């Protein structure tokens with residue numbers, strides 16, 4: 306049925322304008338009524354109104370309209386397409402085959418099943434978030450995980466905020482406002498985008514006292530900078546780069562001793578704090594919060610979703626009096642974590658109580674410790690299907706490569722891995738465009754596949770591919 310016979314010949318009409326069907330009339334078409342059922346009346350009505358307005362504009366603008374522009378099947382078809390597209394979640398699963406295990410842009414740590422179950426519980430049910438079940442009175446949400454953090458790290462006290470940037474900010478504001486904080490010039494780092502130590506310091510109301518030089522800082526540089534305005538000494542773990550060559554940094558133990566001899570606290574921003582010795586798992590050594598405490602640090606901050614493998618959070622551990630001061634800061638309330646974060650964190654911390662099974666149960670550690678032979682086997686398994694799906698477009702070969710931990714762990718510590726290297730058949734001119742098209746085709750898959758371009762090839766590092774099916778079953782949908 307065509308609702309506008311005047312447009313039926315496909316020509317834009319001259320005067321008079323055709324009658325465009327009313328919104329109600331379109332809404333009452335049987336196939337549009339069906340859309341109302343599945344998408345809801347309000348947004349279907351809005352979509353109809355918008356579509357009719359567009360058609361009216363095209364008519365008055367004398368633009369060619371398709372002959373069936375007002376036919377029921379066409380109207381309903383266009384509406385369904387738009388309503389469906391608008392209902393698709395913007396936050397979607399992807400396959401992280403970039404080779405960076407903790408990829409900030411791809412959500413960092415994947416939670417273990419135990420944590421997912423805990424999140425679901427906290428999200429869907431009333432829970433004792435701030436309620437002391439033993440005493441029947443108001444409780445403190447930190448009590449849910451402080452005992453676990455104390456048990457695992459040996460710290461006197463602990464608290465949690467939104468992320469590690471917030472932890473550093475809150476600690477500086479609580480302990481150093483209107484005072485001076487001393488830090489080495491070599492540690493004035495920027496960590497991904499907007500976290501720059503000098504900026505955080507300024508916003509926290511602290512005066513930054515830089516000492517030493519970019520490559521060398523000595524204990525006497527700190528000692529000479531201490532005066533009556535000094536609030537604390539700070540060490541920032543320069544996690545995302547390494548200064549090599551003629552370098553000197555002051556050991557945590559020496560800084561702690563110096564701070565304590567002046568009755569000042571010593572704080573360490575560790576960034577990616579792992580709670581196990583990574584060397585026990587055959588991985589490059591990373592400093593732990595326990596190492597910092599043992600060296601005499603009074604306060605240590607680290608992320609919940611980097612090497613710890615949990616939810617986004619900033620964890621502060623250390624001296625009881627300092628944690629108490631931090632918790633009293635009104636900004637603590639503004640930076641607090643929600644129940645789902647705490648639920649996930651508690652479940653993840655529980656896994657740390659059983660280190661022997663941690664590498665199996667905690668996805669971050671499982672992926673980082675995955676046997677290279679296993680990754681190679683996955684590559685060999687996938688290679689023929691991938692080659693077939695890309696026939697005529699690109700060549701596929703299994704290639705040795707290196708993954709990295711990511712999220713600020715030392716970029717020079719790389720883990721041997723295997724990838725599928727996809728090389729466009731076009732050589733020379735047009736090669737770059739072909740490569741971009743391949744990258745895009747993988748991004749356009751139902752579950753987008755994100756790789757990295759390296760040495761003229763689109764590389765899919767298979768370290769983080771645990772569900773081979775999720776990649777294999779989509780290969781037929783690749784469109785170039």
Ligand SMILES: *Cc1c(COP(=O)(O)O)cnc(C)c1O
Nearest residue numbers: 468469470544575576577608713
């Ligand atoms: C990652 C990092 C931060 C920021 O932590 P977020 O949890 O991302 O807010 C701060 N300091 C250091 C040293 C880091 O590595």
